[in-house]
Amino acid sequence: MILDLFGMLRDVLPIILVILFFQYAVIRRPLASPVKVGVGFALVIIGLYAFVVGLKLGLFPIGQRMAEQLIGFDTWLWVYLFAFAIGFATTMAEPALIAVGQQAEEAAAGKINGNVIRILVAVGVAIGITIGVHRIISGDSIHYYIIGGYLLVIALTALAPRYIVALAFDLGGVTTSEVTVPLVTALGIGLAGQIEGRNVLIDGFGLIAFASIFPIVTVMSYAILMERVAHWRERQS
Structure with a gap:
């Protein structure tokens, strides 16, 4: 000690x-x-x-143990649900995300709501970790998922309002912090260690990359949608 x-x-x-x-x-x-x-x-x-x-x-220990126990069911559904739920819950508790959300709300002069940002990022992490878990279960190569994710990010960067782009990329980084990383890493290692034919070093890691990409996607997608809605309302009035 x-x-x-x-x-x-x-x-x-x-x-x-x-x-x-x-x-x-x-x-x-x-x-x-x-x-x-x-x-x-x-x-x-x-x-x-x-x-x-x-x-x-x-x-x-709890992350690995949960993965080991959930694999014991006859369906992968519970593994996917746990991945989504733990991704959402841990991200909502991230101190760094709370701080960035508050700072963004103060700097944006009414354009950004800190609580909405937190929920969007948490949903993005949940989706990303669920997709990452599917990759471990299916045994697919991580390259195709990461390349596809960043191609989507590039496309959204071209379409999104300028004020949200830099913030979205920062939010992708703050999600991988004190609370999320330990549980998500343990989940990936636990899954790879229990599924036959998977290599812990090759397949067990990589979930954090998914947790960083998809919050960027959800935040920019939301900003694009809100901008389209605002333009539509202007045309209607």
């Missing part, structure tokens, strides 16, 4: 050193509240340590 805590300190230390270097060597000003900053860094280290321990004890 103590060794793991020191290991986390070692991992965070470069961040602390960079901040202190720029504060004292470049900006050449002392920290405004050294005690508060020190306590804050200590809490960050303890929090990260607790998070990593939680992954090992809880999220990783």
Whole structure:
């Protein structure tokens, strides 16, 4: 336990050193509240340590165990439903997504609703993980799915309103964060490890890529649809 805590300190230390270097060597000003900053860094280290321990004890095992148990049913339907539901639920709980949604709502001056963005991204992740699970079950090559997904993204980028494009790509990244990654990765490994003929290293990974692509698709598709509806209403009035 103590060794793991020191290991986390070692991992965070470069961040602390960079901040202190720029504060004292470049900006050449002392920290405004050294005690508060020190306590804050200590809490960050303890929090990260607790998070990593939680992954090992809880999220990783439960993800693999759920995959193993769901495969025991006579139908793949429950596996697909679990993939969709866990993708939606974990994404809605992502702190990074909540933060980006709030910032986008403040910056967009009424064009974007943060809660709608969260739901759209969560639906996109759910769809992506479900498609990724289907790839593992079917044994298909990941290349065709990823190429097809990005071709769709490119097409939507050309059609979507300019204000949503950059945000959509950012939202594709924030979905793969603290809550989603452990469970989704464990789900993929658990499935690949239990299905005959699948290789854990080749087939077990890749779900995160699907979770990054399809939120871009859902967000831009929604923006395109809303723009079309707005133009239609203008013509009707």
